[in-house]
């Protein structure tokens with residue numbers, strides 16, 4: 001009997017009861033704006049910032065409207081502006097080059113390796129082209145951060161980390177987002193904590209964070225922040241920093257606080273699902289699993305594999321066959337960007353030299369969400385379906401090659 005998967009790849013878990021109760025309380029008192037507090041009250045947003053700073057070990061934290069907003073704010077706070085060039089990953093999602101474009105700067109793309117991380121050799125060769133790197137830990141794959149920081153420090157290049165897919169993850173014990181001058185997180189629905197939309201920005205630089213807080217639209221109410229530098233730091237910058245509103249509100253913060261407490265347990269559940277997928281697909285002919293470094297403590301809310309050097313038609317056939325059995329896969333090699341799968345040559349506002357080695361990898365990347373609504377049995381079933389369909393197409397192509405005398 002042909003097995004079919006019936007679950008939804010876009011269905012997240014419900015908001016925990018504690019988050020619903022906290023959100024109800026905010027709605028009942030009506031003070032949704034982060035600076036609208038009763039005497040002596042600390043807003044949910046300020047508490048979330050304090051708790052996220054404590055979780056990551058950063059000195060400061062600012063909650064904002066989205067991950068994209070966190071990145072543009074970090075870029076602005078670092079002084080990036082019109083016409084500046086900013087290094088970033090060729091393999092990432094559209095909001096990353098979009099954040100660079102939003103401040104009038106120009107992305108310079110750096111290649112991707114078969115481990116789905118930034119190509120550090122390519123980066124080394126491009127470090128003289130920009131003063132800032134917006135490093136995207138795309139799909140939760142973390143490069144050798146020790147080597148990356150050594151390269152960037154030696155070249156005087158500032159690193160801003162896009163941690164949209166690495167909340168709760170670490171490299172060599174250092175939480176993701178703590179090596180760069182800023183770490184930028186998203187709390188959009190498909191991320192590790194979910195408020196529909198939202199973002200968090202962390203860092204240790206007092207003046208950096210004062211600027212970010214002013215930029216986010218704090219009016220002159222910055223003293224209501226807690227994970228923030230002291231008021232005298234604001235005195236230096238408050239008249240020269242524009243207000244570009246992008247605050248978080250108390251409703252979303254209330255929804256997020258209990259999820260943040262649950263994050264370590266949730267990370268473990270994601271990784272259990274990832275390992276079931278990995279085991280189920282091990283040694284499938286023609287399919288490459290992505291190696292994970294020992295120093296990488298990842299949170300696997302998605303799963304990728306490579307169909308390296310397959311023809312486009314054969315990959316498309318795998319996707320079609322899997323879809324017919326209920327397994328929704330995304331492909332970064334398609335001619336047209338679809339949904340979340342755009343890549344560097346899709347962003348034509350930022351022209352780039354072709355990168356053949358990266359193109360080869362991108363053409364083979366198959367990507368899948370791993371929502372926590374999937375059970376371990378669901379993951380085993382999905383892996384069986386992918387394994388069967390990849391094998392069927394692989395064997396047919398091998399047979400065709402054989403009869404053509406290739």
Ligand SMILES: Cc1ncc(COP(=O)(O)O)c(C=O)c1O
Pocket residue numbers: 066067068069092093095096136137138139162164165186187188197198199
């Ligand atoms: C890699 C990556 N970076 C940044 C973002 C931006 O997050 P947001 O959607 O909250 O703006 C996303 C969102 O999908 C993302 O996938």
